[in-house]
Amino acid sequence: MTFAPPPAARPGDTLDAVATPSLLLDLDAFDVNLAAMAAFAKQKGVALRPHAKAHKSSVIARKQIEAGAVGVCCQKLSEAYPFAAAGVRSIHISNEFVGADKLAMAVELAAHVRLSVCVDALPQVAALGDAAARAGVEIDVLPEVDAGQHRCGVTNEDALLALIDAIHAQAALCFTGIQAYHGGAQHIVQWSARKEEAQRAAERTAAYVHAIEARGIACGIVTGGGTGTVEFDAASGVYTEVQPGSYLFIDGDYGRLDWDGALRWRHALFILSTIMSATRPGMAVCDVGLKGLAVDSGLPRSVRWLHASDDAPALAYTSANDEHGMLEAGTTMNMSGAIGARLLLPPGHCDPTVNLYDQYVCYRGDRVVDLWPVDARGLSR
Amino acid sequence: MTFAPPPAARPGDTLDAVATPSLLLDLDAFDVNLAAMAAFAKQKGVALRPHAKAHKSSVIARKQIEAGAVGVCCQKLSEAYPFAAAGVRSIHISNEFVGADKLAMAVELAAHVRLSVCVDALPQVAALGDAAARAGVEIDVLPEVDAGQHRCGVTNEDALLALIDAIHAQAALCFTGIQAYHGGAQHIVQWSARKEEAQRAAERTAAYVHAIEARGIACGIVTGGGTGTVEFDAASGVYTEVQPGSYLFIDGDYGRLDWDGALRWRHALFILSTIMSATRPGMAVCDVGLKGLAVDSGLPRSVRWLHASDDAPALAYTSANDEHGMLEAGTTMNMSGAIGARLLLPPGHCDPTVNLYDQYVCYRGDRVVDLWPVDARGLSR
Numbered sequence: 001m002t003f004a005p006p007p008a009a010r011p012g013d014t015l016d017a018v019a020t021p022s023l024l025l026d027l028d029a030f031d032v033n034l035a036a037m038a039a040f041a042k043q044k045g046v047a048l049r050p051h052a053k054a055h056k057s058s059v060i061a062r063k064q065i066e067a068g069a070v071g072v073c074c075q076k077l078s079e080a081y082p083f084a085a086a087g088v089r090s091i092h093i094s095n096e097f098v099g100a101d102k103l104a105m106a107v108e109l110a111a112h113v114r115l116s117v118c119v120d121a122l123p124q125v126a127a128l129g130d131a132a133a134r135a136g137v138e139i140d141v142l143p144e145v146d147a148g149q150h151r152c153g154v155t156n157e158d159a160l161l162a163l164i165d166a167i168h169a170q171a172a173l174c175f176t177g178i179q180a181y182h183g184g185a186q187h188i189v190q191w192s193a194r195k196e197e198a199q200r201a202a203e204r205t206a207a208y209v210h211a212i213e214a215r216g217i218a219c220g221i222v223t224g225g226g227t228g229t230v231e232f233d234a235a236s237g238v239y240t241e242v243q244p245g246s247y248l249f250i251d252g253d254y255g256r257l258d259w260d261g262a263l264r265w266r267h268a269l270f271i272l273s274t275i276m277s278a279t280r281p282g283m284a285v286c287d288v289g290l291k292g293l294a295v296d297s298g299l300p301r302s303v304r305w306l307h308a309s310d311d312a313p314a315l316a317y318t319s320a321n322d323e324h325g326m327l328e329a330g331t332t333m334n335m336s337g338a339i340g341a342r343l344l345l346p347p348g349h350c351d352p353t354v355n356l357y358d359q360y361v362c363y364r365g366d367r368v369v370d371l372w373p374v375d376a377r378g379l380s381r
Numbered sequence: 382m383t384f385a386p387p388p389a390a391r392p393g394d395t396l397d398a399v400a401t402p403s404l405l406l407d408l409d410a411f412d413v414n415l416a417a418m419a420a421f422a423k424q425k426g427v428a429l430r431p432h433a434k435a436h437k438s439s440v441i442a443r444k445q446i447e448a449g450a451v452g453v454c455c456q457k458l459s460e461a462y463p464f465a466a467a468g469v470r471s472i473h474i475s476n477e478f479v480g481a482d483k484l485a486m487a488v489e490l491a492a493h494v495r496l497s498v499c500v501d502a503l504p505q506v507a508a509l510g511d512a513a514a515r516a517g518v519e520i521d522v523l524p525e526v527d528a529g530q531h532r533c534g535v536t537n538e539d540a541l542l543a544l545i546d547a548i549h550a551q552a553a554l555c556f557t558g559i560q561a562y563h564g565g566a567q568h569i570v571q572w573s574a575r576k577e578e579a580q581r582a583a584e585r586t587a588a589y590v591h592a593i594e595a596r597g598i599a600c601g602i603v604t605g606g607g608t609g610t611v612e613f614d615a616a617s618g619v620y621t622e623v624q625p626g627s628y629l630f631i632d633g634d635y636g637r638l639d640w641d642g643a644l645r646w647r648h649a650l651f652i653l654s655t656i657m658s659a660t661r662p663g664m665a666v667c668d669v670g671l672k673g674l675a676v677d678s679g680l681p682r683s684v685r686w687l688h689a690s691d692d693a694p695a696l697a698y699t700s701a702n703d704e705h706g707m708l709e710a711g712t713t714m715n716m717s718g719a720i721g722a723r724l725l726l727p728p729g730h731c732d733p734t735v736n737l738y739d740q741y742v743c744y745r746g747d748r749v750v751d752l753w754p755v756d757a758r759g760l761s762r
Contacts, residue, residue: 076668095704099721101389152666153658295677339504381403
């Protein structure tokens with residue numbers, strides 16, 4: 001029995017007709033962000049390998065590649081499948097993995113795309129080398145170094161050089177460079193402090209590159225960096241490739257950062273929500289909560305009326321239940337007239353918010369123009 | 382081109398062979414929880430209408446109904462579709478909704494199941510009555526009263542009676558009772574304080590029931606309550622129907638509550654995760670973060686080794702990135718030997734965590750015995 005909810009939106013619909021909650025993508029803003037990063041990377045002479053964990057959509061990956069990206073990053077092996085299926089030919093897994101389930105995916109992917117992966121421990125290299133050799137595939141391997149994130153990555157040069165020796169000892173593996181990503185630096189609010197932390201990360205990374213070259217080994221690729229630090233990463237002379245993801249969308253967290261450089265971003269991602277209850281003075285309830293908004297980086301920092309009227313009060317989104325968002329007007333006015341009104345909410349954190357939805361409802365002005373699948377949604381293995 | 386990740390698990394696999402991260406359901410514990418609530422409701426003479434927003438699985442809904450439940454609750458209309466498709470014949474939407482997209486779903490559902498819904502404003506009643514009459518369907522309507530949650534629901538008797546009059550004026554709508562749910566009361570840690578708050582909610586609800594009956598109107602159903610207060614709700618003499626959801630799983634938040642009554646619950650839901658990096662003393666990194674664990678109610682409060690050894694340190698899950706979980710051992714030991722080890726993590730909040738996965742990997746002992754779809758995942762409209 002096929003019995004499923006009707007489509008949330010169709011091209012040509014106005015935003016008033018889109019079912020809520022929906023994940024809205026403002027294509028005018030998206031186009032600006034997409035083009036700005038592509039032009040920036042080209043001008044600075046760094047390869048652009050956007051992080052697909054932010055958008056999880058093969059449609060968006062293809063647009064990034066058409067605009068000049070060399071391929072994409074994925075954070076998990078399973079996440080890479082829809083991109084490989086859609087014709088993306090170069091995928092970097094910017095993460096470590098272990099276990100038979102992961103090795104099986106790695107060799108399957110490597111039979112379809114140019115695959116590179118990260119390692120930070122010798123057993124990972126040995127297992128991957130064995131699996132790749134048995135499968136008859138070749139995999140590029142980039143040891144990860146800890147550039148200040150203190151998450152994954154080797155913490156000293158001896159460990160790095162031992163990994164490179166181990167990669168060289170595996171016929172099916174190819175050492176192509178290193179990864180150095182400092183996630184924490186991305187989110188420092190003050191521009192100058194963010195610059196300093198990014199420069200420290202670049203200095204740590206440069207020391208690792210020098211240690212490799214001192215052994216007479218070429219370190220072709222130095223990949224890392226993100227939306228928050230990309231101007232510093234590109235200027236460092238250390239990174240050959242940058243991995244920004246959130247620049248397409250700019251969420252609440254990135255939106256609150258200082259941006260004092262050449263690049264300016266536009267908010268492109270919103271949750272469309274409807275007020276469905278308002279029984280108390282100055283309060284209203286909308287139809288998106290924890291299941292439609294990731295709150296790990298905070299609640300939506302602004303609430304925009306889809307149709308603002310002169311007497312529409314400013315609203316604050318003050319708490320989230322599973323399927324309810326609490327709104328406060330800061331007045332004691334009766335809000336019952338707002339039932340049925342629609343709101344645009346920028347999510348606090350784009351990546352895990354996108355991962356809650358199956359599609360982007362893409363719009364220009366007040367019209368839906370396309371629906372793009374979030375085809376890597378839920379692929380966290 | 383069909384190119385997709387391999388299955389995460391197959392019946393008969395040991396938990397060592399299950400791809401990670403996966404959503405694990407311990408069926409021995411689940412069976413105990415399922416039976417305990419069914420027996421409790423039967424003994425107390427209250428109808429059991431479990432909340433399907435917690436599990437989002439038609440397989441689980443059918444098991445609840447086989448055990449005696451009268452139907453299920455859903456929080457959203459779109460969420461109800463897989464349950465209707467699977468043969469659940471009575472569905473209560475425990476929430477308000479407005480808009481043409483919602484009305485279309487309501488009347489479609491009402492053509493397939495006995496549908497009841499909540500209202501707390503007159504325009505909701507008028508729109509629903511018109512839509513139901515046009516579609517030739519009948520819908521049961523339960524005004525929601527604010528029992529202390531201060532979210533949705535009318536806040537005074539006049540508003541309630543006006544809603545009932547409006548429902549009576551609609552030929553296609555049937556007033557069958559009221560909903561009174563106090564979500565905040567569910568999570569009060571101390572048993573006696575939780576009891577007091579539940580009793581206050583029941584008193585508020587009783588006053589509304591009396592106001593209805595004083596008008597000579599029968600209030601057949603009083604639905605509400607949840608896992609945390611169900612013993613008090615059932616004892617109140619006010620509620621005719623209870624809506625617990627989390628009792629099947631017991632998450633970190635419910636697990637930390639005092640349980641001094643007749644019912645005892647078992648943790649049944651876990652995320653299976655693998656340690657994939659450990660380059661710093663006393664630290665390790667596992668492969669589940671924000672995209673596999675909802676953190677709104679806190680991080681996992683415990684970390685269990687799938688295979689504990691005598692020298693395995695106690696671990697704490699201390700922070701989550703998108704796809705990484707940071708683990709601290711509280712020692713300075715070298716943790717690299719733990720790479721590849723598997724962990725069981727109880728999520729802090731079951732509902733939004735389940736909503737991140739497409740299936741339950743159901744196990745008994747150390748063997749996978751079944752895979753159940755989360756077929757209402759993402760259905761938040």
